Amino acid sequence: MTVGRVLVVGAGLGGLTLAHGLVRAGVDVRVYEADDGPGERSQGYRIGLAPPAMEVLRASLPPRLHRLVEVTSGSLTGPGLLFDEQLTVLSRDLEGPPAEARAVDRQVLRRILLGDLGDRVAYAKRLAGLTQDAEGTVTARFADGTRATGQVLVGADGGNSVVRRNLAPEVGLVDSDLCGAMGRTPVTDRFLRLVPGRGTMVKGPGITLMLGRMQFGREPSEAAAEIAPGLDMPYRDSYVRWVLLVPPEHPAATDPGRARDDARELVLDLIDGWHPDLRDLVRSADMSAVGRSKVYDRPMPSWPVGRVTLLGDAAHLTLASGGNGANTAMQDAARLCASLAEVDRGERELISVLGAYQDDLLERGNAAVEFGKQALKRFVPDTAASQ
Structure with missing residues (x-):
């Protein structure tokens, strides 16, 4: 007895990784994405993938x-630096991803996975x-009036999962009571010196600025x-990613707004x-990639076991401070794929596997x-300790 068709709702990193694994295992799979196309919206910045995710x-x-x-x-690789706001070195041994991990750009990785x-x-x-x-x-009904039917449906549709x-x-x-303002700035020698290794944290009075370098091994469109x-791959410059957690008492923490120039000006005001x-790093940002948003997480209780299941942020939305959202989603995809492949080979029963x-x-x-x-306590000690 085969597993039948698997419907994956959401074409993010986890859902697409699952789809590739199922194709490789000979399982019929279809992916349904709410966006109108692969380039409709930004899909994030640099992320670190640990060795298990790279193996997935x-x-x-x-190949x-x-x-x-x-x-x-x-x-x-390289040191993790801790600076004060005037770039005085406070530590060269900041905790970070393992040396074997790799930096990938989320948008580039998604294009590859498509x-x-x-x-x-x-x-x-x-x-x-x-x-x-x-x-x-299982039948999925879409807003355009169409339907799709399969034997399994996987919700990989992110933190606001339908x-x-x-x-x-x-x-x-x-709600973490925090707001993140973020952007990326094209690399120069001057800005790369701020992030010579796996990451940099800048601690100012009540504010933390996090920096990470995304220096592509090869420019993605050329490669x-x-x-x-x-493969549809737009040109991408290497960049330094910066993220600032807005203090809870600041008005922007509860009213994050949408304007890109407003987000940049907010950060410049806070690091005056x-x-x-x-x-200058913030001032020189690529304005197409500047924004701010509220910071949420969500643990997940069990749900009635059936032919519908979840994967990644749809099940367990994590704070970015942990740096483990994509890594965990890829482990979800690998384990679910292996389980469904066993069902497809007739070795196990579907509901038991799910x-x-x-x-x-x-x-x-x-x-x-x-x-x-x-991990958030490293960035906002008082707020994290009170949760």
Whole structure:
């Protein structure tokens, strides 16, 4: 007995990793994405992928796409620096990702993950509802009036997951009372000196600025043209990513707004008097990639086991301070893929497998949520300690 068709709602990193793994395992899969196309909105900044996540990509992706991940990724070796606001070195041993981890750009990685899936991915499919019937199928209903039917549905639709609201409508986001302002600035020698290694933290009075370098091993569009001809990959400059957590008492913490220039000016106002290199870093940002948003997380309780399950942020939304959201989602994808492949080979029974997957997902995912909360204390001690 095969597992049948798997419907994946959400074309983020976790959902696309799952789709590739299922294709490789010979399982029928379709992905439904709410966005109108792959480039409709920004998909984040630099992230660090630990060795287990890199191994998931190696096992899931076609060789040429995995090679593209490798050659475009950047190093996370070197010191982790802690500065004060005038760039006085306070420590050269700041905790960070393991040396074997790799820096990847989230948007570039998503473009790579979309490669070779072709018409298995459908866009402008905003989930309106879903039903499970007694015959062993799940039907997804989309806002455009279309439907899709399969034997399993996986909610990989992010922190505001519609699938999660159907499974556990009582579970909401947990507000951290913080707002993050963020951006990326094209690299120069001057700005790279601020981040010579795996990451830099700048501690000012009541404010923390986090810096990370995304220095591509090869420029992504050039590498894609050689390694994966036909893959849609826009040109991307290497950059320094910066993130500032707005203090809870600041008006922007509760009213984050949307204006990109407002976000940059907010950061410049908060770091007034800081070292000129830091102010110029923010001032020189790529304005297409500046923004701010509220910071949430959410642990997840169990839900009734059936043919609908969750993956990644849809199940366990973690604070960015933990740096483990994408890594955890990829582990979810690998474990769910392996389990569904066993069902497809007739080795295990579907509902039993999904129940075991849920237990594992919640144990690992909720631990990742807690790790993010504890890590937040490095950035905002008083706020994190009170949660």
